[in-house]
Structures are given as C-alpha cells and as structure tokens.
Amino acid sequence: MEIGGQSSLRNQKDITVVSKRSDPMKDILIEDLERKSDERGWLIEVLGSKSLEVPHEFGQIHVSVAYPGKIRGNHYHTRKLEWFCVPQGKGLLLLKNLKTGEEKELLMGEGALRTVKITPGIIHAIKNIGDTNMILIVYANESFNADDPDTFYEQILE
Numbered sequence: 341m342e343i344g345g346q347s348s349l350r351n352q353k354d355i356t357v358v359s360k361r362s363d364p365m366k367d368i369l370i371e372d373l374e375r376k377s378d379e380r381g382w383l384i385e386v387l388g389s390k391s392l393e394v395p396h397e398f399g400q401i402h403v404s405v406a407y408p409g410k411i412r413g414n415h416y417h418t419r420k421l422e423w424f425c426v427p428q429g430k431g432l433l434l435l436k437n438l439k440t441g442e443e444k445e446l447l448m449g450e451g452a453l454r455t456v457k458i459t460p461g462i463i464h465a466i467k468n469i470g471d472t473n474m475i476l477i478v479y480a481n482e483s484f485n486a487d488d489p490d491t492f493y494e495q496i497l498e
Contacts, residue, residue, distance in 0.1 A: 363437070363440070364437060364438075364439075364459040364460060364461040364462050365435070365437045365440070365442050365444065365462065367457075367459040368435060368457060368458060368459055368462065369456070369457035370446065370455075370456050370457075371454055371455045371456075371457075372454045373385065373386070373425070373453040373454055373455060374453075375453055384425070384427055384453055386423075386425045386427070386477055387423050387425070387455055387479055399479065399480045399481040399482045400479070400480050400482070400483040400484060401477065401478070401479050401480075402477075402478050402480075403475065403476070403477055403478075404475075404476045404478065405473050405474070405475055405476070406429075406466070406467075406468040406474045406476060407473060408468050408470060408471055408472065408473070408474075409467070409468060409469075410467070410468050411465055411466065411467045411468075411498070412465070412466050412476060413464050413465035413466055413497070414463075414465040414493060414494065414495045414496060414497060415463065415464070415465075415491050415492055415494060416438055416460075416461060416462060416463040416464065416491075416492055416494055417460050417490045417491060417492070418460050418461070418490055418492070419460050419482075419490055420460065420480050420481060420482055420490050421457060421458070421459060421480070421481040422457075422458045422464075422478055422479065422480045422481075423455050423456065423457050423458070423478070423479045424448065424455070424456045424458060424464075424466065424476060424477070424478055425448075425453075425454070425455045425456075425476070425477045425478075426448040426449035426453075426466075426474055426475065426476055426477075427449070427453070427477060428449065428450070428472075428473075428474065428475040429449050429450065429468060429470045429472055429473055429474030429475055430447070430448075430449045430450050430451075430468070430469050430470035430474060431447070431448040431449050431466045431467065431468055431469060431470075431474050431476065432445060432446075432447060432448075432466065432467045432469045432497075433445070433446045433447075433448050433456060433464065433465075434464070434465050434466070434467075434496055434497045435456075435458065435462050435463070435464050436462065436463040436494075436496050437461065437462060437463075438461045438462065438463055438494070439461065443496075448466070449470070449474060450470070463494045463496050465495075465496050465497035466497075467497055
C-alpha cells in the first residue's frame with residue numbers, strides 16, 4: 341500500500357521487526373517463473389501453496405500499475421510478508437536490510453519473470469524502467485488495516 345503524509349511516519353527506534361532469523365535478507369525467496377504460451381496468449385503461476393507458510397489464513401492480493409519512470413514502495417513492514425510479481429513491463433526492485441544496510445537489486449518482468457518473497461525488516465521499492473506501464477501483483481499475508489498499517493516510509497530508490 342502506497343503511503344503518504346506525515347501521519348504514517350514513525351520513529352524507527354520504536355519498531356520491532358518480526359523475522360524468523362536475525363538477518364531478514366536470508367529469508368527473501370526468489371522463484372523464477374515459467375511462462376506458458378499458446379495461441380490464446382500466456383499465463384504464469386505467480387504463487388502456489390508451496391510458497392506460503394502453513395497454516396496460513398488468506399491475506400490480500402492487490403494489483404498496482406506504475407507508469408514509466410515511476411516508483412512504488414519505498415517502505416518496509418515489521419510483520420507483513422509480501423510476494424511481488426511483475427507479469428508485464430520491466431521493473432527494478434531494490435531490497436535493503438533495515439538493520440545492516442545490505443542491498444540487493446533484481447530485475448523483474450519481461451525477461452525476468454519471477455516471484456520475490458519480501459520479509460519483515462526489508463525496505464523495498466520498485467521502479468518502472470520500461471517504456472510502457474508496469475503491472476505489479478502483490479500478495480500480502482495480512483489484509484491492510486488503516487488503523488494498524490504496518491507500513492513505514494523509508495526512501496531507498498529515486
């Protein structure tokens with residue numbers, strides 16, 4: 341969820357990140373996807389039950405469009421897991437460990453079809469680096485709650 345305004349900014353000292361490990365970068369999962377095509381078009385299997393932790397309640401799926409040169413994200417979560425997929429367009433995903441500053445860049449979309457699991461404590465932003473609209477599919481393991489958004493702004497990509 342894109343956030344804006346001063347009301348959504350919080351002091352990092354008051355934040356606890358929930359992660360299975362002390363290094364959330366190690367919990368990131370990148371799965372390359374197979375594009376299946378025929379005369380009707382194509383499909384990709386973005387996320388299956390094997391990718392989710394069990395037991396698991398359904399969270400939320402949203403689809404976002406980023407115009408050429410525009411950025412989505414520039415935030416992190418303390419408890420939410422998110423899975424990103426770019427089925428159309430070209431994106432540059434930047435991931436940064438909130439605690440250590442370690443960074444990882446990934447191309448997504450055309451020529452790099454994949455699903456990326458983003459763990460708590462990882463600042464993330466994706467930029468449309470193509471000439472057409474970039475479609476981003478996001479699955480979050482919990483639904484958005486305006487009273488407790490678990491979304492903290494941190495700019496890492498301009």
